[in-house]
Amino acid sequence: MNSRAKIEPTTVKQVGLPKPAAPRDTRLDVLRALALLMIFINHVPGQIFEQFTSKNFGFSDGAEAFVLISGISVGLAYGTKFLPGNRLATMLKAVKRAFTLYNAHMITTFVTLVLFISGAWIFHQKGLLCEVNILALLMDPARGIPALLTLGHQIGYNNILPMYGALFLMLPLIMALEAKSPLLLLLISVGVWLVSGIYYIAPHTTLLEGFWFLNPLSWQLLFVIGFIGTMHVKRGGRIPVHPVLIALASAYVLVSFIWVTDKLWILGDYLAMLGLPTVVTGFDKTFLSLPRLLHVLALAYLIISIPSLSQLLRRSANHPLTILGRHSLSIFVAGTILAMAGQVLLYVTNKSPIVGAIYVVIGIAAQFLYAYHLEHKRLQLAGQRAQKAPAERISLPLHIGRHR
Template sequence: MAGMPTKAIGAQRTSISVAASKRDTRLDVIRGLALITIFINHVPGQIFEYITTKNFGFSDAAEAFVLISGIAVGLAYGSGFKAGKRLEMAIKAAKRAFTLYLAHMITTFVTLALFICGAWLFHRPGLLVEINILAVLMNLKEGIPALLLLGHQIGYNNILPMYGALMLMVPLILLLNEKSALLALAVSGMVWLLAGIYQIAPQNMLFEGDWFLNPFSWQFLFTIGIVSMMHVKRGGTLPRHPLLFALALGYVVLSFIWVTAHLWDLGNYLAALGLPAVLTGFDKTFLSLPRLLHVLALAYLVINIPAVSQAFRRPADHPLTILGRHSLNIFVAGTILAMVGQVLLYITNRDQVIGPIFVLVGIAAQFAYAYHLEYRREQEKTPPLAGGAIPVPVRISRGVDAYGQGKRK
């Protein structure tokens, strides 16, 4: 920008700020809320856990997070996936998957260190039998490779492997969507159904069983997010009809009553119909239909109720917007903090005062970290001015990658 007239610089900054102000921040805000909810749920045994979304419906923050991530992938990768650039976009998705793998390794081994140190320092060996840790410690020769190969996942450290696997599927999803949105949804739905019926999932290595979150099942929700966003980007609109609205609202209300009134025994009547469990159950591993329909119904209501939709549309500098914008970093920090919280609650016998205080402090720490990341981002992107003038931070409109990390357009 050296030699650029001052007025030109000012005009450029104005246009940049206007572009940023028009950015739809609902994805960041909802993702920020999902991050907070996941953190609270990952510190079980304290009172805030009982007021999170999982207690009021079939789905929880994990479903919301995956749907939002699919939408974000449609934004970040969809337009660039075209002839001559498909390989480039596939490599980009693979790099993101590897980044998620590295992040998972950080949270996994930090979790191991926290629980081992907690058991040693506070003389509480029971910590070593929590969250699938003992299987690794009893057989390090096989346990460590199993962790590295994702064949063993420590409890509460199982979202990122699933999401990394979904990122590897992105090129295929986008290729199918390029042919036809209905084709992409049909193929994805068939994979979801077959995985649920025949229990097809990546296997554990240290003991029998599957991944806690099966990517072959969760890819359907992810694909729905991608295809929906691509449809909108092409100028399409999501279907709006009073009947669909009534069905979505009725299903959300039914789910609320079912969960809050503990009507789980009614599931036996559904099972008696002889249909596959993936259609009638509430299993999270294979993303059973009731859970899938619940998160989609919620999303439909958020989009179609103006007051609700507007409530999620916050300014770019709103705390929740900033939190959601740096979601991968915040997720890693939140996971580590949650593991600290689990150790703390264990050694204090789940003290009902310490637990809530820790959760509040942990949430505050995540917001502080998000603001630190935002400050660094602003410093890195501020363009130098002619004559050595001190640059004024400005917000530049960016695209969004799978975890909300901005990329220059």
């Protein structure tokens, strides 16, 4: 009997090939970029461009937009990975991110100190030492330095990242509750927001009497709303779009616009006469009062619900705003440092409107250049990784029969 090899049909099986990634929603990057630019402009007070940021046309500003967008982004980055078998790793990743934010905050804080102290010395402007909560630190450095390191003392205009980092420390619990019941998470979140606002529960500052400027126990609600909404959509749900809801959101945004532009703040006294807690009727930023919360949510709903608005924000992947928003943390750190340098410059020039306007334009241009630099590095790194990866991961097992 002739011996021959029996070769069965080749079986082709893909092994370890990742699923194609969903296209990145550039609307989030664009909105994040706009929020970062408004925060930068608002952090250089006294120049003309400050009059055109969102805080002048409604109850909320760039900070509320940034936190809501962050909640949505965290839902995309972390929530979809919070699955059995991967939950501990996802929790640890969130905690690690919190420490990254802490390090970024320390960078902006100490650079701010260097800028203001150097400015006071070089330009003989001792008044700079009385700005942005620096004097208390210099008067008692033995208590002040530990207070800085433990976030018990925060330099003015350097208080977003501590709140944001605290939200990431809360994220493991937020994800666990959302996995159990999104409604339960929302109810607990609303309860924490309301109780902390009514009874003024917030992290205390240790060098000066008071609270953190942005209370994470209050701001977590906005973060959680973004997170829950994202998870709802990722699971196949939809955000209801109804003419009545669009009309209500539009009406609220319009009322807010008139209220702020016409400076009708005295109407707040009539709201206070209702006897409701200040967190419900006031406009406090520390405890994220309801009017501010509703304003940013109304704006977000209109963007989601009105196709023309949504499409306006959908830019290409290489659009300048998309690139700026993609590197949000690095740009935020750079923007904060530039804003602090701008404050020193405006102080020594007696808030010259020309100097302020020119500086803001240069500062914005510098942030875009930095974003393009970071994007170039990202693409280079991605290219290097692609070259190292196998051209294809395909297994071709050949089933060969026995010789006869």
